[in-house]
Amino acid sequence: MNILLLTLFLPLAGFFVLLFLPRQSKSGWPVALIFSLAAFLSSLGLIGPAFSLPAQQSSAVDTMWVTNLNIHFHLAVDGISLWLILLTTLLIPIGIWISDTLIKERHNAFYALLLLFEFGLIGVFSAYDLFVFYVFWEVALVPMYLMVGGWGGARRGYAAVKFFVYTMAGSVMMLTSIIYLATKAGSFDYAQVLAALNSGTVTLSSTEQLWLFLGFLLAFAIKVPIFPLHTWLPITYSEAPAPATFLIAAVMSKMGAYGLIRFCIALFPNAAHKCADWIAVLAIIGIIYGALLAFVQPNLKRVIAYSSISHLGFIVLGIFTFEQQGADGAVYQMLAHGISTGALFILAGYLEHRRGSMEIADFGGVATPAPGLATAFMIAMLASVGLPMLSNFVGEYLVLQGAAFANFTWAAWAAVGVILSVVYMLWLYQRTFLGKTTSDTVSFRDLGGREWIAIAPLVVMMVWLGTYTQSFMPPVTAATHHLLEQSKMNLEIQVRNAAPHTDVRAQVLPAVAEAGR
């Protein structure tokens, strides 16, 4: 049995098992945990093959699915998807673990949706066929929509619809681009499309490239989100139930970033280079804008939500530097942000569970009755603001270094976000955990053993990712190197094929020179 297929279908099997459990059955939680932990163990088997062939497809599955449309059921893992799959399989069991206390009703349905969500995510991160990618993309969307709409806060209906409509709007554009591209290339298979483009058997005019690129970009940019397509995020994050917020922030936001690096820059390098300046500027605006808005939010979840916009801006910036350090930093930041923001949202969930509110003004002095909770939040906060030796610093530093190579002004502006992150996080921490204990917080329970079990793995990962990057970086850097080479190769072919009198050469050559440095 292929280890990737096993990892993919274990959650789906768990989903079906949960469907047929009686509604009041108490065994839903252990069953869901067993399936998700089995998927995690299985996913560990992906590491070995991916380390030995980091830049190529390992653990691959490739069968013809729809013959007359040339759709392949093609899944594989490389150095980038490896860690995103492991991030998913690590965080879903934690999500199930915390849902036991943080979800109040219809537990079994919730666990089932979490497992279906996991199925979709693993599919997204391993799909090597554009159509299969699209299907998994939507499979991941639906359970999240239901979780927000079915278990969320007071304005859950509004939040769920907004989330769904926003995302669907982007997805439709992506589907259109996929169909156009597949028609032109004669296949949906990503590897085949890429080979056709690289060998020059299929050529896209620069206008075609640009529009197809924008179609993909819209879907990914909404998902990340890139400013100004972010306004679904604060309401969704704050209305979603805590485990769902945790997973949207920690893993779902990586779908968009993954799409950008896997498809956008590899399939359409000319357009990507041409648009890189604009996208980088939007990413930097997002970094600063998100941070400034986080500073003035009165609600704890919304502070973390806007801070996410800021951190995700670093990922997008890193990708569009077209530098080795930028791309490595972007992938590393995906993992680091998943872990640190995930931990922050879990802890926010515990706070909400105790206080029944997320308004910062309702807290104060929590560190006195709950020192363990305060310590855990402090560690996650320090990781989030990029303290060296913790996870996010490595990613942020590499992104900034890549940006400094590409355009030093970008690095300088993006680094402003590093200052601002400290401002809003310390301000949040001070008003929530420090100061005099109020009558509402005096009887706060500290983290219990079961709660520590959810947090401890994340704390370990924050330290590990921050101190010994060689455990993670080699396959990432090999895969991103391969991708960057690919985007360069395609550029050269485009230049060679272009007629001398067109302006393509003039536009492309500086970009080549830049990418080649």
Add this chain to the structure above:
Amino acid sequence: MNLWLIPLFPLLGFLINGIWGRRFSKALVNLFAVGSVVASFAYVLWVLSALYPLTTAHTETYFTWIHSGSLQIGFDLTVDRLTAIMLLIITGVGLLIHIYSAGYMEHEGGYHRFFSFLNLFMFFMLLLVLASNFLLLFVGWEGVGLCSYLLIGFYFGEDFANNAGTKAFVVNRIGDFGFLLGMLLIVVHFGTLDFATIASAVASMPVEASAGVLTAITLLLFVGATGKSAQIPLFVWLPDAMAGPTPVSALIHAATMVTAGVYMIARAAFLYGHTPITLHVVALIGLFTAVMAATIGMTQNDIKRVYAYSTVSQLGYMFLGIGVGAYSDGIFHVMTHAFFKALLFLGAGSIIHGIGGEQDLRHMGGLRKYMPITFITLLAASLAISGFPGFSGFFSKDAILSAAYDYAPWMYWVGVITAGITAFYVFRAFFLAFFGDYRGHHHPHESPWVMTLPLIVLAVFSVGGGFLNVPNWLAPMFPNVEHGSPLLMWISAAVSILGIVIAYYIYILKPGTAESIAAATGPVYKLIDHKYYVDEIYGALIVRPVEAFSRTVLWKGADIAAIDGGVDGLGHRLRGIGAIFRQMQSGSIRNYATWVVLGSLLVLFVLGLAGGGR
């Protein structure tokens, strides 16, 4: 040599006390907290004696920390003569302060928390001086900033402590922004962050080609130093940092962390040596900071704040020394300052401890009768900082000043006048605390021996530390500088003694003179008393406008009204869809199951059948 063991001991102390300290007795906490620093100090002594005379740097490489493309950053530690001095200061003075803290913090809550943070600080500070590349130095740099934040806000029930901690972290981050950009620029031009590699690359570069870039790099790094070492314009956090327990002020905000900026520039002398423009800026900033902080020091009534401003001022001297090219004299002053300033703070702590937590000089007086050891040791420290001939500060400060005379005579004269002001305000505090009659309402008593013993040891070094010839030890590492004639030293010593005499006249012989001077100088006094309104100016020009802009323009205006309003306008037209979806949310698992299965699998089945796949 296993250099990594040096920072490891305090790290273990931090982990043990941080995780289990809550359940430990105080004696057990002391065992791990103080024991780890003893181990570290002993190991430093052993390493240095084994490596003596350390004519070339000793480097150890352990593992690759970050590797991306051509950029490789190792976890490498180096000991050379500069590091050796810093190691001895940090572990030696650090050990004394740990011992002292066992007495000072005895009656405070959060005992294990205090010591675990103090150990963590030792770890990062040792890492900072052992690092053999900029990024690893930055780890220590940010780490000590974190510990400073945690310890300033140690009394986290109090808003003033929390505000001071947050302010320290944020202001330091502004400096780190510069440091970070400096590092990015170094990698862009040199492709590495290793000190040794950059040094050899710079040495072989033609001066004309590199001057502009190197000036930019060194200025950016210096921005970081102004944050960490509390220089203009980022000095504002240090006076507020006195909200932390007094041993913290002694260790972090006097003896070690705040000198990190000076250390960093001396470490990067291979860059700064090529950038006369930057060095000129460093000298000017140092000199102006020294003057400004000294004048503020004259008007403060909180004994810790007096010493805090004197720290800012003395750090200014160190930067002046570096700026005029006298690196080894600057480091010499780092060392003597560590002795006498740690002693000043610990002595102040002993007073505060002995009179029930009072810090206001107006409520002290006559304490020499009650606490003789504190009295004698503080006298030694006050004479040392004033530059009284023969005391440690005399040698280091006057070496800096005479080097400054050779660079630009006006800098010497400004420095000498500042030295006089320094002697004046330090002895003002000394006379107010120990002479006259006791003006408080407590029963003053001398501190226990765990606190007075470190005072005595530090007093010995404050008196005799000047005879440790640091400039000679560092001579192989830094370019030689010219010093002016010995007469210059005696002029500045005379001015310092004049400052002491004036303080004696005003506060002992003719009490009441101070008030009439304050009244006579009116607006000038008010300006200085309010610390030149720097905090108020920053608040009005930066903090409040940014917050107001974020709240009204960005959040309420752009985010909610413009962007989201536009999206929702589109959304309202799609409301019908939402209604349909809400129908689906019936709360029944079977219903969800139906929808989910339909939604996610329908496409697969249809395509599978229609396409005739295998």
